[in-house]
Amino acid sequence: MRTLRRVTVTAAIGLAVLLSAGQLASAQIKIGSVLSVTGPASFLGDPEKRTLEIYVEEINAKGGVNGQKLQLIVYDDGGSADNARTFATRLIEEDKIFAMVGGSTTGATMAMIPAFEEAKIPFISLAGAIQIVEPVRSWVFKTPHTDKMACEKIFADLKTRKLTTIAMISGTDAFGKSMRDQCVAVAPKAGITIAIEESYGPRDSDMTPQLTNIKNKAGVQAVVNPGFGQGPAIVTRNYRQLAITLPLYQSHGVASKQFIELAGPAAEGVRLPAAALLIADKLPANDPQKAVVVNYSKTYQQKTGQAVSTFGGHAYDGLMILVQAMQRAKSADKAKVRDEIEKTKGYIGTGGIVNMKPTDHMGLDLSAFHMLEIKGGDWTLVPGT
Amino acid sequence: MRTLLDTRLLPAIAVAAIVIVLPWFFPSAFYYRIGALVFIFALAVVGLNLLMGFAGQVSLGHAGFLGIGAYSVAIGPVYFGMPSWLSLFAGAVLSGLVAFLVGRPILRLKGHYLAVATLGFGLLVAIVLSNEAGWTGGPDGMSVPKLTLFSWSVRSADAWYWIAGTTFVGGFILALNLMQSPTGRSLQAIHDSEIASLVLGIDVASKKLTIFIISAMYASVAGSYLALFNGHVTPDVAGFLRSIELVAMVVLGGMGSIVGSLVGAIVLVVLPQVLTVFHEYEQALLGLIVMVFMIFLRRGIVPSLAAILQGWRK
Amino acid sequence: MAELLQFVFSGLTVGAIYALVALGFTLIYKASDIINFAQGEFVMLGGMMTVFGAQAGLPLPVAALLAVILTTAVGLALHRFAVAPARGATPVALIMITIGASIFLRGVAQIVFDKRFHSLPSLFGGDPIKFGGAAILPQSLVVLASATIIVVVLWLFIDRTMLGKAVIATAANRLAARLIGVDTRSIVDFSFAVSAAIGAIAGILITPIALTSYDAGTLLALKGFAAAMLGGIGSAPGAVVGGLLIGMIEAMSAGYFSSNYKDAVAFLIILVVLIFIPQGLFGRAKVERV
Structure with missing residues (x-):
């Protein structure tokens, strides 16, 4: 019994020491x-x-x-x-x-x-x-x-390309869901019609059924994929697997070079809104952010x-x-x-x-976002954005 | 000493004493929070322990009921104008009802098959909570209105410590009494051998269902408390990992030991706080500690230590 | 018609992944009645070790082989140092040990490797095979074929070799097996090692399709476990059928019903199947002795 008490006391002191270690x-x-x-x-x-x-x-x-x-x-x-x-x-x-x-x-x-x-x-x-x-x-x-800005940026780019009817495939994770909601909310104001919506789980390994439905939907002119993590890379691969030729937009959620590595050649031509950081070396020398992002x-x-x-x-x-x-x-x-x-x-x-x-x-504001396109396995700045 | 230990009331008095004495050692409100979390989880764990430890039925989806309770107090006041306390009761009744409907067919399954069925149930709840964003706010969750009792708005950690502590002591005594009741005894018989119990004329199916419903209601109340205490709820509350955590608390503390439920909750609520000093090693250490506990105290902390103590006395 | 075919292809791709993971559960269960929740981590280790071996400059086949060997060692260690010392503990306690092991392995992996997603090149390139207006990646067929090969090998091994018979004897009655001279501890050792190897192979083969990261194991274990139970735990063909069924249900419900609820539909169907066939599709009922 005494041993047990000694053990308890020692444990309690140890705990107190550990908890207070950060406060010295x-x-x-x-x-x-x-x-x-x-x-x-x-x-x-x-x-x-x-x-x-x-x-x-x-x-x-x-x-x-x-x-x-x-x-x-x-x-x-x-x-x-x-x-x-x-x-x-x-x-x-x-x-x-x-x-x-x-x-x-x-x-x-x-x-x-x-x-x-x-x-x-x-x-x-x-x-x-x-x-x-x-x-x-x-x-x-x-x-x-915000997600809303990403949606607005994508929709603005769609407008300049004269594309107004889109399909959306989003992750069911918090990021994908939240951006999807924002996109749906701002679409009417931007003059964009969402003809079909699909989703996928954040850890799914194949999205071809959803993309097949999008492919077969008449009138769709472009596809937007709000999501982050591994989902967008697999969506992009499956997109090429099914030989869908419509423009594909990813979100700012894939904003790291890793996306290009994971999606491989399938990433060619994909557009996404992103901060200047991703294209630090490609910014013109007179860009106010140049020094900060390069550094x-x-x-x-x-x-x-x-x-x-x-x-x-x-x-x-x-x-x-x-x-x-x-x-x-x-x-x-x-x-x-x-x-x-x-x-x-x-x-x-x-x-x-x-x-x-x-x-x-x-x-x-929206000027914080640049529209990027993946070309030759690297980010490029879409002119005029 | 021996006679005192044998009385049924002693563990309850001891636990109540712990609840009352503990705050004297609390240096800050953070400790009240941890204390409240311990009692909230312990409440759910007591319920699950009734199911696992006494009736011998595993549930890998108990967080589903935690989720129903949590979202009841989030949705009730916002969409139906129900006061929080009423929503809490409604949540518990709903959980009991769901447990009744789900339990009837799946409790016939045995062992690992029951485990996968309950796991599926828990996932279904989590998926619905995550998908029906119009009601639940989706994966980001929704905020939960504060509990108001007689125009007193309960927000501080110490208030929640006392509420959770009191409820836990109540749930603890209820569980002890339940175990001594005829129902409790037949449940233990079912745990030992289902066939033998059947032969003895025990209505195995209905006893199992009863305990499943009770344990679901324990979890539901705990979930409601958790949501009210945090002021925000996300679908994680019903997730697979939460279910596993609850099972881990039961097994670590000791299956079939109501006191063990409290110990299991203490270990798994306090441990992650202690392990933060190890930074990136904290996950690996948590896994290691769980393994070591289970290897050396395989019947759970409380029953194994009790056995060791018994050994020393002889 | 083309869309149905595409859904089938998707179902096969995903199903083959689940099947390969589910197979890992069967052998350990057969020999020791343990559900090994660290099985998903074996899959993760196979993929991640190969990725990092290749990054360190090893040729891909060497990295893959090394990954299988190391993961096998991890499986062996799991049994020797964690499961075997707890001999006689309740099944739930043993499951808890494997859950602890899975947290531990994940915790170590995030330190040794990193927290980013990784991929591996496909065995036969990334160009899809086109058929009837639908497209499937050659790697999906590789995964499917491997699952089939593993089932056949396991079946041959269990039915045709002394060692396999010893596994069955150990599963049926450990004491009796020991009495007739079976070294039951080595048998269970062996089952953990082989299951780990199957997991590692699965991890290497599915990474080109599903990608991997230090925490990829949790969901795979969940789906693999469900597949193994649906097929009837302990049955290798059951694991494959269970995996393919779940994959197919997910693909069909994503295609025809709702992609939001495809996982829910899969688990709902598992529930219904188990209610009507409580031992799973290929499982055998256990008779309780009083």
């Missing part, structure tokens, strides 16, 4: 983050985490912010919104963070918002959907373009040995917007920093040029 260095400014480092959304969370780590280190090497070093605390929600909520509480109550940059998915972000709103802590989300910033919440911001992609590739994705770029933008706001506020007061984030003007990031307003907590 307290003279620093703590930046919290909850990311989907593992799980189905890990290809978002993984580059985001690496990016935050690289740049927090770099900022500290240069002396930190306002003379104070940053300390980054990252938790992995494994893709679960419930876990994200628990870690949000931990960041607020235990780690006592100053600000939050994170939330890889919309589900996780939405689950965490009430916690940060209540605690009055600035929260810059890295997730896509529009409901994060609409309606505007005073402490919540986001860096990625980021060089640094990221050097430190990780992997190709850049726009997802890591969102994390870069989130961190930099926060850091610059802290420098402008010249104080460690959360409310002042929040006000400064809201006043962000002309910030040149990987995702575009950010101009926030009290009514707009994202601050990006």
Whole structure:
């Protein structure tokens, strides 16, 4: 019995030590983050985490912010919104963070918002959907373009090609579903008719039945595929397998070189809206974003040995917007920093040029998106976009 | 000591004491949150343990009922104007009804076949929740209105700690009593040998169905609590991984041990928080720890430790 | 007509993948009554090891062979160090061990490899074979053929060799098998090793179609398990038929009904089949002794 008690006491002490290990260095400014480092959304969370780590280190090497070093605390929600909520509480109550940059998915972000709103802590989300910033919440911001903008960009390109009747095949995952909803919502205003809709599971290995139905639908002039992960690569392959010749549009969800590797020759001719980051080396020298995106992609590739994705770029933008706001506020007061984030003007990031307003907590417009076409196994800029 | 241990009330008093004493050691609201999560999951696990540990029926789809409960308190107030507490009851009744309809045909299946059938049921619930975006908000989920009791809006972690703790103690006592009842005894007979029970004149099918319905209602209430506590719900709550997690809590704590249900929930709720210090190794370690527990305490933590203690006393 | 044919082709492609994964479940179950939930991770390891071997400069066949050998070793280790020490534990506890193993293997894979998606080149190129207005990738036929070959080999092995008979004896009654001189532990060792090898081969062959990543195993295991149960667990032909059936149902419901609900339709049909045939299509009923 005594042995058992000793074991329990030791275990309890061990637990307490482990839990408090992160709290020793307290003279620093703590930046919290909850990311989907593992799980189905890990290809978002993984580059985001690496990016935050690289740049927090770099900022500290240069002396930190306002003379104070940053300390980054990252938790992995494994893709679960419930876990994200628990870690949000931990960041607020235990780690006592100053600000939050994170939330890889919309589900996780939405689950965490009430916690940060209540605690009055600035929260810059890295997730896509529009409901994060609409309606505007005073402490919540986001860096990625919304799905709605991607739809509008695609529809605008369709219009210039005089294509008005489309088919849509979307993933049933959160990203695909959310973008699909936005596309359906803005289609009438853009003068686009969606003649047929299909979907596929995020882990499916063959989409030819859905594509056959699209192929056989009369009047379809182009196909749009909202989705991320492996789905779009397989859709693109199956598309060529069935020898469908209509123009195929992917979304900003496939925005990394990996898509071209996975889809192979089938990717030729595919168009998609994406941030300048993907075509860093192809931007004209006078492009305002040129320096930022070239710098980021060089640094990221050097430190990780992997190709850049726009997802890591969102994390870069989130961190930099926060850091610059802290420098402008010249104080460690959360409310002042929040006000400064809201006043962000002309910030040149990987995702575009950010101009926030009290009514707009994202601050990006359609100019942030470029229309790309895959040619010769590489991204090319569609002229005039 | 021996007589005290044998009384039925002792475990219940001990658990109630834990619920009351624990907060004295909580340094922050985060610990209240973890505590509340432990009791919420423990509630679902007690229900599942009745099914698995006492009736010997595996369910790999129990998160489906968690999901029904969770979405009831999300959809009820928003679309039907029902107060949260009423939605919670409605969810529990709905879960019981679904369990009745699903349970009748599939509980005839044995062992792994029952496992795959329940797994299919859980997946069906998750797919519906994810697809019917008009009602559920789709894969991104929907926000859940706060629970309001007598114009008191329940939001803080400590309030939820007390609500979940109290409910868990209630569910715990109910389960203990159930096990001592004639139904409980016939269930254990079914666990030991279904054929023998049949021969003895036990209505095996209806007993199994009863316990399936009860365990579904436990899960449903837990799901409602989880959704109300988090203020947001996504279809993950009904997912396959959640079902596996619940089964893991039952098995880790000890099948057939109601106290074990609490221990299993504690281990699997607290462990991921502790393992965060290991960063990228946290997943691998979690898997390793589950394996080690099952190899060395194969009957589950509580029954195995009890057996070891018994051995020492002799 | 062409569309029906295309749906059939899709069903065969997906079904062959499920069948190949399902086959891995049968041998371990036959020898030890264990459902090995780490089977999906064997599939993942086969694919990922080949990808990373090839990236490290190994010729593809060498990388593939190495992947099969290493995965087999992992399978063996799983039995030796995790399943065998828990001898006598309840079936649910043993399943829990394999679930722990699957979390562990996934956790290790994300550190050793990476978290991105990967592909492998097809055996006979990526140009589809056109037939009656529909198109199928040659790799799908490779997967289908491999599943068939594995079934035949397993059948020959179990019915025609002493070792195979020992597996059956072990499955039927472990104590009795040991009494007649069967080294039951080695038999189960062997079944884990072979199942791991089947999983690795599956992983290598399906990656050109389905792609792979460190967490590809979870869903494959789920579908493979369902396929094995639908066919009747322990029966190799059952696993293949179960896999093809599920693939076919998914393709047909995606084509004719609703792509949103194709997985739901598949599981609904599994439920209905099991309600009417509780041992699965090719399974044998177990008689409970009192």
